[in-house]
Amino acid sequence: MTTEKVEAPASRRNFLKVTALAGAGAIAMPNVSRAQTVTWKFQSTWPTKDIFHEFAGDFAKRVNDMSGGRLKMDVLAAGAVVPAFQMQDAVAAGILDGGHGVSAYWYGKHKAFSLFGTPPALGWDATNFLSWMNYGGGYDLYNELVGQTLKLNLVGFFSGPMPCQPLGWFKKELKSPDDFKGLKYRTVGLAADLMKEMGAAVTILAGGEIVPALERGVIDGAEFNNPSSDSILGFQDVAKVYMLQSYHQAAESFELLFNKAKFDALPAEQKAIVKYAAESASSDMIWKALDRYSKDLDMLRTKGVNVVATPEVILKAQLAAWDKVLEKLSAENAFFKKVVDSQKDWVKRTVAYQRINEPSRELAYTHFFKA
Incomplete structure (x- = not known):
């Protein structure tokens, strides 16, 4: 008895082929989001040439790359749409969709803003501050x-x-707390209260305005942030004393702001991209900063800048001034006190751990490099 192969009808064979190909395609094709493409105006509070504006671009690139271009940050420098100190208002109003700055810039609206930008020098650093956040x-x-x-x-x-x-930068080295009395000095946020407590006459200026004011003698001294930003802004052309170490802004980080209504309207995946891009850029920033800041500090020395450490007597006077500032502002505002108390509780526990856990870096460095 012979067995004959029975052919499936042509229509059935074609159906099976199409179904198989469709199944294979479904497995091979990635699950691509169909979210609508959105472009946001994202302005920094920094001049184009400042490394801080570069950091703003680094964050935006992460958002653009991770979203596949479906959420695009169009990065603008300070003044492109509004001046630096008006960025928060512009984002809230929807004139800008987002911005890159520091929360100390909004200190005029509520002094507690500076606790999230330039918190008191409690013995922590900015990485610990972000842990608290x-x-x-x-x-x-x-x-x-x-x-x-x-x-x-x-x-x-x-x-x-x-x-x-x-x-900061000065025409002559400061050697005691008395040198702050009557000194016309630029800073921002709670550091303004701190330096006023030490006797300085404080002026609050945006980054691009500082060097011209120092050159004209409108101010006697100023701080901005770091060797890279400071050198790009041209501080070394108008002052030759650069004093490192201070307790006026010892634990600062950047603030990324977005219009809430527009952010809330994003799909969940794009909200997550913004959050995780901020965290990714946070790590990259400190890696890049250590490289660039150290190189630029060496460069400043070759330009005739006298780099000196702030004397301990001034550092102790700053801490004493912090005591007075925190006591005064906590008495005036219950929310301010609530934040400071939370920060103190956190630092008391976490820095106690760090102090007992970590050996002296100074000891190890001097052993290997005899600095």
Whole structure:
């Protein structure tokens, strides 16, 4: 008995082939999001040539790359749409979609803003500050300030732990706390209260305005942030004394602001991209900063800049001034006190751990490099 092969009808064979190909395609094709493409105007509070504006671009590139271009940050420099100190208002109003700056710039609206930008020198650094923001209740307090107390149409993320900021640039070296009395000095945020407590006459200026004011004698001394930013702004052309180490801004980080209504309207995946791009850029920033700041400090020395450490007597006077500033402002505002108390509780525990866990870097460095 022979068995004959029975052919499936042509229509059935074609159906099976099409179904198989469709199944293979479904497996091979990635699950591509069909989210609508959105372009946002994202302005920094920094001049184009400043490394801080570069950091803003680094964050934006991460968003653009991770979203596949479906959420695009169009990066603009300070003044492109509004002046630096008007960026927050412009984002809240929807004139800008987002911005890159520091929360100390909004200190005039509520002094607690500076606690999220230039917090007191409690013995922590900016990486520890970001730990407090994420795991010590900092974001809850920040959102209470922005959303409940001031009712601002904003969403903020903190990114980029800054190294301790220099005391600044001067025509002559400061050697005692008395040298601050009557000194016309530029800073921002709570550092303004601190330096006023030490006797200085404080002027608050945006980054691009500082060097011209120092050159004209409108101010006697100024700080901005770091060797790279300071050299690009041209401080070394108008002053030759660069004093490092200070407690006026020892734990600062950047603030990324977005219009809340527009952010809330994003798909969940794009919201996540913004959050995780901020965290990714935070790590990259400190890696890049250590490379660039150290190189640019060496460069400044070759330009005849006298780089000196701030005397301990001035550092101790700063800490004593912090005591007075925090006591005064905490007595005036319950929310300010609430934030400071949270920060102190966090630092007391976490820095105690760091102090007992970490050996002296000074000891190891001098052993190998005899500095």
